[in-house]
Amino acid sequence: MAVSTKQYISGLALASLGMGSLPVSADYALNMTTGVTPTSQQVYDLHMIIFWICVAIGVVVFGAMIFSIFKHRKSKGAVAAQFHESTTAEIAWTIVPIVILVSMAVPATKTLLAMEDTSDADMSIKVTGIQWKWKYDYLDEGISFISSLDPKHNEARQLKSGVDPASFDHYLREVDNPLVVPVGKKIRFLLTANDVIHSWWVADLGWKKDAIPGFVNEAWAKIEKPGVYRGKCAELCGKDHGFMPIVVVAKSEADYAEWVAQQKAAADAAAASADREWTKDELMARGEKVYATNCAACHQANGAGIPGAFPALAGSALATGDAAGHIDIVMHGKPGTAMAAYKNLLNDADLAAVITYERHAWGNNASVVQPAAIKAAR
Amino acid sequence: MSTAAATHDEHHDHGPAKGLMRWITTTNHKDIGSLYLLFALLMFFIGGAMAMVIRAELFQPGMQLVQPEFFNSMTTVHALVMIFGAVMPAFTGLANWLIPMMIGAPDMALPRLNNFSFWILPFAFTMLLLTFFMDGGAPAGGWTLYPPLVLQLGEAFPFMIFAIHLMGISSIMGSINVIVTILNMRAPGMTLMKMPLFVWTWLITAYLLIATMPVLAGAVTMLLTDKFAGTSFFSAAGGGDPVMFQHIFWFFGHPEVYILILPAFGVVSAIVPTFARKPLFGYSSMVYATASIAFLSFIVWAHHMFTVGMPVVGELFFMYATMMIAVPTGVKVFNWVSTMWKGSMTFETPMLFAIGFIFMFTIGGFSGLMLAIAPADFQYHDTYFVVAHFHYVLVTGAIYSIMAATYYWLPKWTGNMYNETLGKWHFWISTISVNVLFFPQHFLGLAGMPRRIPDYSVQFADWNMVSSIGGFVFGASQLLFAFIVFKTIRGGEKASSQVWEGAKGLEWTLSSPPPYHSFTQAPEVK
Structure with a gap:
């Protein structure tokens, strides 16, 4: 990374105020x-x-x-x-x-x-902070997805994982689904949250803004050059506050249009798949992935939860009992706790898959839940 | 016959009772001052141990030592312990020891209240620290207690709220005592504008405490009812507003910042003239500047919340008001420098800490001025730049002044001189390491590292390691401080009543150590 003369001088000035020497290293910034x-x-x-x-x-x-x-x-x-x-x-x-x-x-x-002047925006994106991931809704295009820490990074950041953070290019700054935006457009961001207060911050855009449950904040950005810009949640939001990164991919207008078309096609396919009968194996395979991104942070990969804070799912009455109760809590959450309402966060197939997974993993043995059941429960 | 007379004399002298009961039942301002100071020292090490855990986990990227939730408890309880357990009680201890001696009074005005306000604290902090052993762990939502996050806390929640209530009650009682003592018990001739600045700054601080602690009590009580009584003050779903908590909290929180620093101004204003052998420059402007800062501290609170989405007019108001605070604060710094100017300075340990205070508090003031610029704050907010800022004003500001005060008045309190060589070692090791600890955090924040995270991206690794090394050395050097203090209490070269060549003020007219009741006969102040 090149350091400009201006940065170098200001770095020196900052350093001379309090620091004698600078450690020799390749990639760090002072300003x-x-x-x-x-x-x-x-x-x-x-x-x-x-x-x-x-x-x-x-x-x-x-x-x-x-x-x-x-x-x-x-x-x-x-x-x-x-x-x-x-x-x-x-x-x-x-x-x-x-x-x-x-x-x-x-x-x-x-x-x-x-x-603070968000008028005359070319497009609007709604950003929702959720413990501990972001949801993006493209209000003009009808595209919507959840963006969370890349699974490989998530494995590496577990206590004593033994994985060297330096083996990643952007440790803790990589997500599964980045926010894709066009360059040269005034984008209005509408920020809110589902559970606790978060703060959406990409330093390259020049600001951060709090995402507050029950309220909508506004901010805007007009990105001038294509590229990948990385940020993080900036407001303490619970145990995995440090692990909800933001990745913004700015594309040329043509590339952006292509991406939008792809997303729409994928969404249509997902909607169609909800109407057919799924096999248990299909649901389990998909459910494991959905569980890893959405549930494992609290209930843990082994379903044991964290005593006193997050209940266990392995052997729990809920996950082994009547499917209706299980569907209800996953869809509507539990107010006053970190348990979010996933009704509007996941589609029918994902919800059916993750509930089925929870009902069969870790020695649980209960009924299979089909996407149709979720659709009926909406 | 002589035995009877001696007994009678002792009774007349109201000497201290013996053993443990002396400390539990004492109503003596010196005993209570010592209790406050020793309690603060203990809390300083407990809070410091938590800081060591934080710096150890942040020593390199990756999670090596603790789970994220425990890390969050460390940052949260570190702050609560340091603010309410170390800095505030230390200043109350100084007030107890010094105010009666400085204004020519025999004791504090309300001795039993004094005893009670101290003895609440050990219970409050025992309760707070016991939350580590409860289901769901200790408070982990940040010392600012923002809902809705704080409402997710487990069994510890009501204990945390009750502990904060107790701390507030203790502070309010201590403040009432300070105000009543200062306004009623000054020696004849000691007019308000002749009071030492330490007394002035504490008078103003006490008013700030009485004005703001009930606000904090109200805010945490609303949290309590939101959690247990079905209210929704801070829940949008029930018609409330989570941001309202932040407004209420910072209406307490910003004056609190000055509660932590105004007595420090008083300490430095006592020490600099002594070692410059020259009267304090601009005494009355110092008093007015202190009062202005106290007033302004009530109208700047929302600069802690520039990113919550206030109306732009609100943002402008709080930006301008915050920038204004630089003016009276600047007056203070200029006055201290002018006091040093053309003095005849020597650099004993208290003076070193006082000068260190002026330098590094000013650096914290500069970053504070930068943070006041709302558009730039949108980048700085909730990053390590803020962490660097408030540690410069609180550690090298408030805590440095407490250390300066300890070295300055310890010979008066104990009758023994501390070891000057060790004191200087303590100063230099602390000062070098504290800058290695906190200065690089400016770079981390500007480069994009958020605060309150247990793990970070690789580009922040170098400065975090430097910062942690500084932290370990700074932490260890405080053991030297404790050693020096206890060594001085146990013995040492005898101190004269004057102690310092250039010291002025009533406390230096008393013997070292002073009699159990400071001034049984009011001195005459000309």
Whole structure:
């Protein structure tokens, strides 16, 4: 990764304030990214202006202190002066900072007003934070999917997994289904959450915004160049807060249109498959995957749960009893706990598969649930 | 005959009772001050041990030591213990020891209340720490207790709320005592504008506490009823609003920040003039600046919540108000530098910590000013940049001032000088390591590392390792601090009543250690 001269200089300045030496390494950053949107560039510029103002004030204040420390010491024979007030000085160092602050407030206000103006958007994407994954709804295209931490990364991040994080290109920053967006369009993001507060943050877009259950926040971005941009949930949202990354793939308009067509075809196929009878093996195979991405974080891969926090499914009355009760809790969740309502998060086939899986895995032996049963329960 | 007279004298002197009961039943401001300070030291090590777990897990990428949920408990309880268990009780301990001696009073105004406000604390923190052994684990939703997440906590939930209530009751009682003492028990001639700045800053702090602790109590009570009584103050499904909790919490939380730092300003304003051998520059502007900061602290709370989606007018207001705080804070720093200017300085350990405070608190002030810029805060918010910021103001700010105060007044309290060489070692090891610990966290935050995560992407590995090494050294160097303090309590070179050549103020007119009741006859202040 190339480091620009500006970044290098600012890094040096930051480093000289408190650090003697820098460890030698290839890939780390010292400063904020300039990002890939006009907004992120403005934010970076504001950050650098206020940084240099602080450096300038620091040079004056620390300079005076250091001078005084070396010059006005008893061991050098300094005799204490006895002055102890000056109204002029007090007024001066009240007024001067106010002037500096006002001059800083002007560009900050301009940028803030521009960032909060979500009007005239070309398209809208609804982002829903769910413990611990993101759901994206393309409001204009009718596309909808869940995006969660890539399964390989999820294995590697387990306690004492023995997998070297350095063996991944983007450890903890890879998802199964990235958010795909077109470049050059003003995209309005509508952010909300299902359970607790999350915060959607891709630094290259220049902002983060909280996703709050029951409320919808707005933000926008206009990405200028195609690429893959990575981010993370920024608001503590429970045990796997550190493991709900965001990946945004910005494509040219033509590539984006192609991707939209693919997604729509896949969605149609999924809808059709819900109407046929599935075999138990089909459901189990699919259910295992759905379980791994959506359920294993709490109920654990072995179905044992975490005592006191997340109930076990292996041998539980619910997963071995009547299918209706099991379907009900998976679809509608359990208010006041981390158990989400999956009714609108998963399609019929996925729900049938994961419920069937839970009813047959880990020694459980109960009935098979068909997608048709889910459809009927909606 | 002589025996009877001696007994009578002892009775008249109200000397301390013997044994454990002395400490349990004491109403003496010095005993209670010592209890507060020792309790704070114990909590400092408990909270510090949690910080060591955090830094150990973050030493390299990948999960090596603890589960994510336990990691979250570490960050949450570390904060609660350090804020409510270490820094606040340490300042209350200093207030207890120093305020009566500084204003020429025999004791605090309300001695039994004083005893009660201390003895609540061990129970509150025992309860908080016992939650580690409950089903569902200790609090893990962050010390800010944001719902709905905090409502997912298991059995620990009501215990956590009750512990916070107890801490609040203790703080409010302590504050009432401080205010009543300062307003009623000053020696003749000690007008308000002659009070030492430590007394002034504590007077203002006590008002902040009385104004804000009930707000916190209200907020956590609403959490309690949301969880158990079917209310939905903070649940949109029932017509409430989770963001309302944040507004209420930070209406307490931001003044709380100044509760943690105003007494520190008072300590530094006492120490710098002593070792510069020169009166404090701009005494009255210091008082006005403290009062301005206290006022402004009530109207900036939502700068902690720029990303929640406030109306843009609200964001602008809180941005401007927050930037304004830089003005009185700047006045303070300029006044300290002017006090040093053309002084005749020596650099004993208290002065080193005070100068360290001014330097590093100012760095924390700079990052605070950067965080005030709302559009930039959209990037900084909830990253390690914020972690670096508040640790610069709280560790190298508040805690450095407490250490400075300890070295400065310990000879007065114990009658023994501490070991200057060891004190200097403690300062230099702490100061180098604390910067290795926290300065790289600015880089981590700017480069995109969120806070409160147990594992991170590989590009953050180098600075995390540097930070952890700094953390381990800083943690270990505090053992030296405890060693120095206990060694000084047990003995050492005898201290004169003046102790420091340049020290001014009533406490230095008393013997070292001072009599059990400070001023049985009010001194005359000219």
